[in-house]
Amino acid sequence: MASNLDLFGDDAPGHSGRVELGPQSVVLRGYALPQVNALLSGVDAVTEVAPFRHMETPGGYTMSVALTNCGRLGWTSDARGYRYTREDPMTGQPWPDMPAAFVQLAQAAAAEAGFPDFAPDACLVNRYEPRSRLSLHQDRNERDYGAPIVSVSLGMPAVFLFGGDARGDKASRTPLFHGDVVVWGGVDRLRYHGVLPMKDLPHPRLGSRRINFTIRKAG
Ligand code: MD6
Ligand code: FE
Numbered sequence: 001m002a003s004n005l006d007l008f009g010d011d012a013p014g015h016s017g018r019v020e021l022g023p024q025s026v027v028l029r030g031y032a033l034p035q036v037n038a039l040l041s042g043v044d045a046v047t048e049v050a051p052f053r054h055m056e057t058p059g060g061y062t063m064s065v066a067l068t069n070c071g072r073l074g075w076t077s078d079a080r081g082y083r084y085t086r087e088d089p090m091t092g093q094p095w096p097d098m099p100a101a102f103v104q105l106a107q108a109a110a111a112e113a114g115f116p117d118f119a120p121d122a123c124l125v126n127r128y129e130p131r132s133r134l135s136l137h138q139d140r141n142e143r144d145y146g147a148p149i150v151s152v153s154l155g156m157p158a159v160f161l162f163g164g165d166a167r168g169d170k171a172s173r174t175p176l177f178h179g180d181v182v183v184w185g186g187v188d189r190l191r192y193h194g195v196l197p198m199k200d201l202p203h204p205r206l207g208s209r210r211i212n213f214t215i216r217k218a219g
Pocket of ligand 1: 126139149150151160182194195212214
């Protein structure tokens with residue numbers, strides 16, 4: 001039987017097309033591929049000003065995923081909790097501007113998924129290495145759940161978990177490859193999701209790393 005983790009089936013790297021994760025969530029396969037150079041330049045520009053760092057969780061753990069932000073608002077986790085701030089707590093400086101290529105891609109992908117007029121003001125940039133994982137969580141620190149989230153995957157493939165509105169709901173598993181874009185919102189906006197521990201499957205361009213950025217309207 002074909003598995004949805006089949007690396008050489010319809011979900012294989014480089015394929016295009018849509019995979020519906022829910023009524024208002026969709027994976028746009030390969031949607032970011034034409035923009036990869038501009039996106040990676042954008043990531044470099046952002047991390048030069050606001051380097052990747054491993055944040056602490058309110059529960060006292062260190063995140064295995066390294067994080068930074070761009071845009072007017074940036075997401076932070078520390079012993080006091082999760083929140084959006086205008087300044088990078090590490091430097092005291094405003095988060096770097098969101099690269100134009102991020103905004104353009106996010107707006108086009110959002111429209112493609114049925115969310116026209118997306119006006120993002122925040123972007124979390126995540127860096128995964130082998131064994132990095134992201135446990136099931138909801139994205140609920142944004143003010144307006146009416147706006148979707150657009151998530152771009154570059155580098156090593158990951159297995160994305162997509163659950164329901166309760167932590168204990170069964171989660172589906174979907175591979176995300178270099179260039180894939182996920183858009184979700186509406187009735188799916190608060191669904192639990194996460195990323196399984198990463199395998200070391202080096203990518204020709206990015207090596208043993210996965211870069212994911214999620215573009216939001218936080219304020
Ligand atoms: C990731 N993504 O793919 C983690 N959140 O590395 C997320 O946590 C996420 O992809 C909200 C919307 C889309 C996402
Ligand atoms: Fe999330």
